[in-house]
Amino acid sequence: MRVSVYDLTEGCKIAENVMGLTTQPIVKKGTELSAIHLEALKAFNIQQVEVFSKLADGSDLDAEPVREGAIEPSEKFEAQPFKKQYIELINYYNGVFNAWQSGGKLDIVALKSRLMPLLRQSSKDKSIIYQLHRWSEAKNYIAHHSVSTAIISYLLAEKAGYDQGGCMQFAVAGILTDTGMAKMPISILKKSGALNQEEATEIRKHPLYSYQYVMDSPLLRNEMKSAILQHHERLDGSGYPKGSRGSEVSRSSQVLALADVFHAMTSERLYRAKKSPFKALEVIWEDEMGKFDIALLKALQEIVGGLATGTRVILSDERTAEVIFTQPQHLLRPIVKAAGTEEMIDLSKERKLYIEQVIS
Known part of the structure; x- marks a missing residue:
């Protein structure tokens, strides 16, 4: 039967x-x-x-x-609108995170089965990357960040040429990068201001705790377990927990690292306002150069930038505009036409302006 x-x-x-x-x-x-x-x-x-x-x-x-x-349960889940699936996974993650805080075990299979439909839809409609930061909220930041890091890691790995199995491994690793946060004191997780030196030292232990959660799992490749441990390391040695640099930092960890920092910069935090995906990526290019793999940065730029002609956007000065042309060397700063006018704006030259939001 x-x-x-x-x-x-x-x-x-x-x-x-x-x-x-x-x-x-x-x-x-x-x-x-x-x-x-x-x-x-x-x-x-x-x-x-x-x-x-x-x-x-x-x-x-x-x-x-x-x-x-x-219809199978997973197919019923996949038939739902993306945002509904996303919010359901956020709620589920919050529940299991609370369980981890009380000593509960990690169930990778349950997380993966709920994540997979989101990945399939994201692969078909990459414009979802423009919505993730809009749904994020400070009070449930860890859940939003973990799910979004998984989705962005998947898309970035796909763009970088990894096979389907590899992309799935990156996504699962992405959703697990912050499991170690469950071992952090509640006072740190709920703090609305900057961390003091003692708190910052404690929070820097979370990659090690995340690694401990997954190190014995047969469902995650060893390179992904190491990537979770290294997802806050940087090529210039400025990261943690070990301060590894150059070839000591695996490329797999760089996929997770870039997805992690990109979503963090675009998300509302208790102590910081969120940035536009376009502005966040520019900041990474300009201020974080030397910390991330250049090829992966270019891959993420191609995912976020290169908007099709006719795409409607909202600019940083709150005007609505339409993309007219995107120059290959300025993927994040296309030429746009302000709505209701004939005014053409070359965002590569008008540096004070940038795309705040893509209108889906």
Whole structure:
């Protein structure tokens, strides 16, 4: 009988080989399922499997067979509007973060299964990157930042030429970069002003704590575990926790680092106003040069910039405008026409102006 993976229990016996994108079965016919098998099936996004109607102990399987055309839970989730899915994941993350603070275990499979539909939609519609900072809110910053870092990491890895499996690993690593924040004192997490030296020293431990959460997981590649540990390291040695520099800093960690800092700069914080994605990326180029991989910076610039002719935007002086032409050497600063006028504005020359928002 064919059943949903969400109805499986330990002791179920597989009636047909379960295949993924590999040449070998993920789970072989005749296997008695254990907890690790159930986790693996969900990790590989397997929706339905063929099982015997009897469990290994001879008792009947208590599950309804999948009806032809039935919609799986993950498909129901994916059919929802993107923002609704996003907010649901934010709420879920807040719940599990509270559990981590109380000593609860990390469930990577559950996070990944809720993240995957967002990644698929983001890949199809990259303009979502212009909305993430608008939805972020200071009081739930860690949840918004973790989910958005995952999405941006995925898009950046995709743009940088990584394969689908690699992009997915970056996304999962992205959503896990700040799990270590659960070990931080509440007084630090809720502080509305700048951290003092003692608090800053404590907060710099969070990459190590995040690494400890994932170091034994078989669902994350070792390079991604190391990337989580290094996501606050910088090529010039100015980062933490070790102050690594140059070749000591992995390129994988640079993907997470760039996604992390880009979203942080565009988000509302308890102690800082958010920046436009366009302005934030310019600041990274101008003020953070030498800290990030140039090829990855260019890749992120291509994702954010290069707006199509006709795209409507809001400028930093609150005027609405329409993109007329984007010069390859000025992807973040196209030529625009102010709405209701014939005035053409070359943002590459009008440096006091910049794009505040893309109108979707």
